[in-house]
């Protein structure tokens with residue numbers, strides 16, 4: 590059983606900016622769990638993963654693979670050599686693609702990082718999903734269906750909004766992970782996110798991990814913002 594935690598999205602353009610940010614957390618008793626996304630990984634490559642790991646952080650490598658099964662299997666086999674704790678694919682790639690991802694990610698000794706699937710991006714509204722993507726179903730149904738597909742393919746959980754964490758747990762079981770971006774403080778700016786809620790509400794609904802970027806990285810005091818997330822979502826330890 591994994592313990593509820595806050596994951597900081599390190600959406601920075603360079604290693605230099607990332608380490609300047611991380612240096613602020615030197616005195617923290619807990620080493621924050623970090624997410625490395627496309628921007629930082631494409632800028633710096635695998636060395637940024639190794640260096641952050643060397644500093645003792647857990648890493649969610651958020652590259653959201655979405656391609657034909659053979660390509661995803663081979664790409665995941667490469668990523669399996671990086672010592673990350675969690676990585677992901679898009680559930681829209683189908684059950685076959687997700688199964689291929691599991692195969693590729695599994696190391697010769699049978700171990701692998703956690704693998705989760707993005708359901709519908711938290712920046713997508715039901716209106717746009719129906720109107721632009723021509724997916725003609727309630728968004729909650731789509732998310733639960735993608736979560737069931739991910740579970741069938743052998744994945745460990747999904748990325749969804751915290752608003753959907755409860756229904757995913759109900760459909761797929763309490764152990765099936767919900768990793769949830771789309772988190773804002775009650776007084777915060779939504780930016781490009783659509784399906785959002787607060788860290789406190791995410792905890793009530795049952796999310797396992799909240800992923801928080803700009804509310805922490807763009808805060809005037811990022812450490813205080815991170816502590817606020819931990820206090821609301823994890824509570825007293």
Ligand SMILES: O=c1ccn([C@@H]2O[C@H](COP(=O)(O)O)[C@@H](O)[C@H]2O)c(=O)[nH]1
Nearest residue numbers: 598626709710711770771800801802803
């Ligand atoms: O559906 C998704 C999947 C991934 N993300 C990522 O999470 C963070 C959120 O950052 P904020 O600044 O807190 O909005 C970002 O790295 C996204 O790539 C997501 O938001 N929604």
